[in-house]
Amino acid sequence: METRSYEKYFRQNRLPHLWCPGCGNGIAMKAIVQAIEHKEGWTQDNTIIVSGIGCSSRASGYMDFDTLHTAHGRAIPFATGIKMANPELNVVVITGDGDCTAIGGNHFIHGCRRNVDLTVILFNNNIYGMTGGQASPMTPLGKKATTAPYGSIDRPFDACKLAEAAGATYVARSTAFHVQHLVKMIEDGMDCKGFSFIEAMVQCPTAYGRRNKIGEPAKMMAWMRDNAVMKNAWDKLPDDKKTAEKFPIGLFYKAETETYDSAYHRIQEMAGVTA
Amino acid sequence: MSARLMQGNEAVAEGAIAAGVRFFGGYPITPSTEIAEMMAKLLPKVGGTFIQMEDEIASMGVILGASLAGKKVLTASSGPGISLKQELIGYASATEIPAVIVNVQRVGPSTGQPTAPSQGDVMQARWGTHGDHSIIAISPWSVREAFDLTIKSVNYAERFRVPVILLMDEIVGHLRENVELPAENEIEIYPRRAPKISRAEGYEPYAPDEDLVPNIANFGEGYHVHVTGLIHDETGFPVGSPKVTEDSIRRMHEKIERAADEIIEVQQEFMDDAEFAVVAFGGTARTAYEAVLNARAKGLKVGFVRLITIWPFADKIIAQLAKKVRGILVAELNYGQLVGEVQRAANGACLVKLCRKYDMTIFEPEEILASIENLVAEVK
Amino acid sequence: MKSEFTLKLERCKGCGICVAFCPKKVLEIDTLGKVVVARPEDCIACGQCELRCPDYAIFVDKLKEAAK
Numbered sequence: 001m002e003t004r005s006y007e008k009y010f011r012q013n014r015l016p017h018l019w020c021p022g023c024g025n026g027i028a029m030k031a032i033v034q035a036i037e038h039k040e041g042w043t044q045d046n047t048i049i050v051s052g053i054g055c056s057s058r059a060s061g062y063m064d065f066d067t068l069h070t071a072h073g074r075a076i077p078f079a080t081g082i083k084m085a086n087p088e089l090n091v092v093v094i095t096g097d098g099d100c101t102a103i104g105g106n107h108f109i110h111g112c113r114r115n116v117d118l119t120v121i122l123f124n125n126n127i128y129g130m131t132g133g134q135a136s137p138m139t140p141l142g143k144k145a146t147t148a149p150y151g152s153i154d155r156p157f158d159a160c161k162l163a164e165a166a167g168a169t170y171v172a173r174s175t176a177f178h179v180q181h182l183v184k185m186i187e188d189g190m191d192c193k194g195f196s197f198i199e200a201m202v203q204c205p206t207a208y209g210r211r212n213k214i215g216e217p218a219k220m221m222a223w224m225r226d227n228a229v230m231k232n233a234w235d236k237l238p239d240d241k242k243t244a245e246k247f248p249i250g251l252f253y254k255a256e257t258e259t260y261d262s263a264y265h266r267i268q269e270m271a272g273v274t275a
Numbered sequence: 276m277s278a279r280l281m282q283g284n285e286a287v288a289e290g291a292i293a294a295g296v297r298f299f300g301g302y303p304i305t306p307s308t309e310i311a312e313m314m315a316k317l318l319p320k321v322g323g324t325f326i327q328m329e330d331e332i333a334s335m336g337v338i339l340g341a342s343l344a345g346k347k348v349l350t351a352s353s354g355p356g357i358s359l360k361q362e363l364i365g366y367a368s369a370t371e372i373p374a375v376i377v378n379v380q381r382v383g384p385s386t387g388q389p390t391a392p393s394q395g396d397v398m399q400a401r402w403g404t405h406g407d408h409s410i411i412a413i414s415p416w417s418v419r420e421a422f423d424l425t426i427k428s429v430n431y432a433e434r435f436r437v438p439v440i441l442l443m444d445e446i447v448g449h450l451r452e453n454v455e456l457p458a459e460n461e462i463e464i465y466p467r468r469a470p471k472i473s474r475a476e477g478y479e480p481y482a483p484d485e486d487l488v489p490n491i492a493n494f495g496e497g498y499h500v501h502v503t504g505l506i507h508d509e510t511g512f513p514v515g516s517p518k519v520t521e522d523s524i525r526r527m528h529e530k531i532e533r534a535a536d537e538i539i540e541v542q543q544e545f546m547d548d549a550e551f552a553v554v555a556f557g558g559t560a561r562t563a564y565e566a567v568l569n570a571r572a573k574g575l576k577v578g579f580v581r582l583i584t585i586w587p588f589a590d591k592i593i594a595q596l597a598k599k600v601r602g603i604l605v606a607e608l609n610y611g612q613l614v615g616e617v618q619r620a621a622n623g624a625c626l627v628k629l630c631r632k633y634d635m636t637i638f639e640p641e642e643i644l645a646s647i648e649n650l651v652a653e654v655k
Numbered sequence: 656m657k658s659e660f661t662l663k664l665e666r667c668k669g670c671g672i673c674v675a676f677c678p679k680k681v682l683e684i685d686t687l688g689k690v691v692v693a694r695p696e697d698c699i700a701c702g703q704c705e706l707r708c709p710d711y712a713i714f715v716d717k718l719k720e721a722a723k
């Protein structure tokens with residue numbers, strides 16, 4: 001077979017990964033390394049992968065870079081420290097819906113606000129998978145979880161809207177079904193100087209799909225195929241067609257604003273940096 | 276350098292810069308805020324970075340990230356903020372990321388008396404985070420020593436790759452003294468440890484060096500290091516085995532225990548003829564010293580023992596002391612924390628009594644003197 | 656045959672994603688729970704299986720003209 005050039009970005013001796021059969025995280029992880037591969041100047045030596053805790057965050061251990069598996073919810077502060085300590089490094093954050101929007105929610109919005117030059121990819125599987133299927137802030141209304149046995153009554157976050165409102169300068173969404181699109185969304189996010197946020201919808205057949213009788217992994221992906229609407233089409237869709245299941249994917253927001261490290265560089269000059 | 280009037284917190288900031296700290300993440304909290312304010316002013320001048328984070332947890336996270344990227348780092352806070360930092364202090368222990376945490380203690384628990392002095396975080400410094408871990412905590416009693424011990428904290432953090440708590444109290448933090456700071460060439464700096472072999476030669480980030488401390492490569496240097504809070508083997512990758520778990524936790528303790536005699540610093544005065552001793556630390560030691568002088572003026576043979584290193588605890592020194600004197604008075608600005616350690620180390624060799632205060636005011640020398648006289652009377 | 660398959664079966668978890676999204680129904684999951692190329696002659700080398708395999712277990716290369 002022809003060598004798959006992205007395979008060099010994996011720590012071969014760590015594979016196969018620990019994710020369940022049919023888990024979408026593997027698809028999203030590959031999309032990230034393919035996006036990195038497309039980026040001129042991004043190497044395994046100058047790109048840092050930072051993750052939190054949870055299923056998504058185990059990705060860092062499989063990726064052959066300097067990698068940091070932090071504490072639950074804390075990936076963005078660690079990543080901010082790395083980027084500000086050495087702005088030459090490309091810093092990618094891998095997080096999950098619980099990690100990013102519950103325990104790490106405050107760090108998330110403040111990372112957006114500061115416009116730290118990070119690429120944050122949220123693997124949204126709508127559930128706490130690692131701990132066995134508890135409701136997350138992105139579990140849809142009415143869906144079941146071990147801690148919402150009668151269906152969730154907690155209104156979910158739209159992490160993309162949250163990121164945009166908080167000041168992120170690149171916001172996009174894609175899914176594990178739309179693989180090439182997902183790679184493109186991540187790649188464009190990496191191109192954007194500033195806080196880039198990409199929500200990658202991934203299926204969790206074990207802790208979410210099964211409990212909610214959505215079926216096999218492929219059925220969950222087919223649901224993504226059938227319900228995702230490209231942003232352009234979504235904008236033209238009459239409101240009565242935007243049913244509960246339908247959701248937009250694509251680039252939602254993009255802006256050019258000074259990054260935090262460049263702003264701080266100005267501060268250093270104002271202070272009369274000598275070293 | 277000529278003498279100048281300086282506050283204890285200011286001396287911490289100056290000491291940090293002198294020690295090579297180039298990254299500070301913080302969050303405002305009384306009575307430590309001046310450290311953050313000073314760092315905000317000083318760091319950009321030397322090419323360093325100050326960042327005010329959204330909370331205390333993030334302040335801890337951001338410095339650990341910066342430390343992995345090769346910077347010497349420090350954060351400062353007080354009781355409630357230090358509580359929030361504990362999660363990532365545990366992370367720093369487990370991942371062996373050098374970091375200094377300054378705690379300018381105030382009255383607690385909770386918001387307590389935010390502007391008033393206390394020494395109530397002695398046990399928090401040691402056991403605040405979860406799980407088995409080792410830690411170093413040192414405590415200055417003067418403005419100049421705040422400067423010196425900040426440098427020492429940074430050096431210890433780098434050398435042992437362990438979180439170091441600089442255990443200040445509001446007394447020393449807000450104390451103003453005329454101090455003369457050492458010249459740059461008089462300051463000893465422990466450099467960031469570096470890998471001794473290349474990746475190709477089989478470098479492993481968590482392989483211990485002779486002193487049991489690993490030489491973990493900084494991010495961006497091409498070593499492709501994996502850092503995780505999961506128990507990991509020498510490669511840095513998680514391993515779910517009893518042996519690796521045991522070895523890892525043991526090494527993290529032994530790297531400090533092995534160097535304990537060197538780390539533990541205790542100042543002893545008037546001990547030659549002492550029949551009694553007053554043990555104190557930090558700001559309280561200043562009053563205790565005055566009380567000891569007053570007691571000696573009254574003809575009481577009292578010595579002065581100041582713990583500079585709080586953790587690891589000075590077990591051997593206190594055990595020897597307990598065999599030498601007839602009674603020990605522990606003076607501390609809390610309900611009684613350090614006294615338990617002194618009793619444990621003394622192991623019944625002499626009477627150990629507590630002189631405590633927790634009413635938001637500092638000790639008067641007379642109060643400690645009265646306790647000394649009570650101790651003497653009780654033994655005789 | 657238009658294609659050549661490479662299977663890394665130690666990585667395959669038998670999730671069935673490749674089977675479901677194959678437009679020509681070339682693939683099956685065997686009794687051991689691993690992917691098997693049941694009808695290689697039907698493969699059009701579209702790569703949908705490889706694209707969505709979450710475990711990087713299946714690779715499909717278009718056979719070059721010369722190899723025919």
